[in-house]
Structures are given as structure tokens and as C-alpha cells.
Amino acid sequence: MRHNTSFLLFSLLNALRTELLHAKQPERKIDICGVIGACVTALEALVEGLCGPDPRMFAYCPSDDVQRLRKIAVGQNGSDTISFANLIALIDGVTTALQTHDARATTLARRAIEACAQLLGLAYPAPNMDIVQVGSGSEPQFTLVQLPPVPIRPGRHASKPVAKLNCQEGDLLSQLFSQMFTIEFPASEVCAAMCLKFQEELPIELDLLLGQQTYEEGRHAMLVKGAFERLGGSIEDFDPCFDIWDNFLIGKSLAETLCIEHFLGEGYALGGDYMMADQQHGLGRYDLEAIFLSLQADEILHVKNGLDWFRRLAGEDAQYLIARLEQQVAVPPPPEPWFGADLRRSVGFTESEIRQQKLFSQSLSL
DSSP: OOHHHHHHHHHHHHHHHHHHHHHSHHHHHHHHHHHHHHHHHHHHHHHHHHHOOOOHHHOOOOHHHHHTTTTOOOOOTSSOOOOOOHHHHHHHHHHHHHHHOOOOOOHHHHHHHHHHHHHSSSOOOOOOBOOOOHHHHHHHHBBBBBOOSOOOOOOOOOTTTTOOOOHHHHHHHHHHIIIIIIHHHHHHHHHHHHHHHHHHHHHHHHHHHHHHHHHHHEEEEHHHHHHHHHHTOOOSSSOOHHHHHHHHOOOHHHHHHIIIIIIIIITTTHHHHHHHHHHHHHTTHOOOOHHHHHHHHHHHHHHHHHHHHHHHHHHHHHHHHHHHHHHHHHOOOOOTTTOOOOHHHHHOHHHHHHHHHHHHHHHHHH
């Protein structure tokens, strides 16, 4: 029963990732990220029970059942789909079977499944399947999923060609809009898409780490969106940005994509939220200062995790990939004092990499 619940949660997690890319309204994207966080929390508890408490075992557990967790959602009849009746039976069954010795995992799993059911309108897809909205008592139908050319955003149709950022610089509202739609929402979408695009080679631990980051990027967007709206901002006044999505599509492997997003993107930009926090402090906007400080705390962990997994997967090719991709996708690092060599060392950048980031920043200012 524990295995079946994990199968289901991994399948719903991929369904949520797909929905995140197709959801138009920011509120919907934020809700999806929240439920992704609930699924990840439940899966961490369930997988720990299967693999033991050492999180490194997520990637290397020898059990065939654990290696298949992301492959298929198992109904009572062993089919590749989950009916509504089977789902309810599964929820009830896991509660009965596990509550005596694993109450936390059971409770988390049930809450996550129920949240998915509510958010997805009783659609229960298997991995690689698109979402179909169905009513109670209906049987869902599935089609193979395709990543959209660009994620859906307010004011923009997915079939339109990708455009670059076109929002005014210098005023607070445009800065907050850019934080939402150039950084936070795109990062959540890229982490979700990375798991969908490379799921056949995706270690379970990295799957859950990227799920947790998706949740946190959505929370960041929620915090910034609240401040943006309190100041009278309207998302219709600005154009969305797809630069991060463009960069993601350049990656042809999981290692390349991690290099683009976590090393050359979030990694090079590390310290930028500290810069924004200090600017807001100087203007007396202490609520915004607190938001950017909380964002930076999460970003430090995102970069640390991303660098670790990039180096594991790239191996001896790591420096070659960095050099090849830097001129295409690297984000300008913030200036001193926010560049923070000590901060960069703490997340795992080497001395030579830190020197290269400084040189890259200086080359852009010439």
C-alpha cells in the first residue's frame, strides 16, 4: 500500500508540473506550487520509509519497486490509470494500513492526494499524460503530454513567438513585476519542466529537490505579488519575459539544464536579492526588505543543491559545459559588495569559478 501511494503521488506530481506550465493566471500557478510542496513533503516521508533515513539513498536504493516509483500509477486492477473510485479506496486503505506505525506519512499522503484532487478537478493522470478535467464518477482519458513552446502567462498566448523582456526600468513596480515574471514564476516552471523532460534519467532525490524548489519559487512569487498589488500594480501594464524558458530549452541533457539554471543563472545572480533588500531598507520599505531577505535564504540552498547535482551528473565535463554555455545564458552577477565571494564559496563555487564570474561581470560593463 505504501508503494501504491508513492506511485500515485509521483504521478500526481507530474500532473501538477504539467498544469503549472499551462495555467494562465498567477493565482492558479501559486496554488499549484503549494500543492506540489505538499506532494513532495509526503513523498519524502514515504520514500524515507522505503529507503531509510539517509537522503542520499533516494538516488541509489536497490529496490526495483522504488526505482519504478515514477514510472506508473497503479490502480486496484494494475492498470495505467487511476479511477476516482480507486483513488478514494487507496486513500482509505493507506490510512488504515499505515496509521498504526507511520501516522505522519499517512496523514501527509492523504492531505496531498486530497489537495491534488481538489486542484485538478478529479483528474488522475499517469506519468507522461496530459490532464483532462473530469467530474465525479467519470473515467479520465489521457493523451501524451508535450511541453508548451512557452509557458502560458497573462496577456500572452502560448502559440505566439517568444519575445524578450519589455518592461520599464527604474521604478519599483517594474522591478517587482520583473521579480515575479523574469525570475520567480519562470524558475518554478523550469524546475517543473526539467523533471518532465528528463524524467527517465532523473534520480529520485533530485526529483524531490526540484519539486521542493518549485514550491519555494511559487511562494516567492506569492510574496512579491502581494507587495506588487498593495502598491497598486497591475500585471496587464507589463510584458511577460521568457528569457529563462529560452535558456532552459538550450539544455540537451539534465546536466546541461542544471548548469544553465543553477550554475549560470541562479548561481551567477547570487547576492542579487541582498542588493534589493539593502535598496529597500535605504528607502524605508522594510516589508520589501524582509521579502527579499527571505528569497535570498532559499536561493542559497537552491544554488548549493543545483551545483552539487550538476557536478555529480557532469563529472569531468563540468568545466567544458560551463565554458560552452556561459556566453549564451549566464546572468550578470551583482556588483560589490553584493557579489560576495564568501557567499559563493559557501555554496560550492571554486576559487577559479569565482574569479571567472568577476571577469564575466567586468566584461559586460566594458
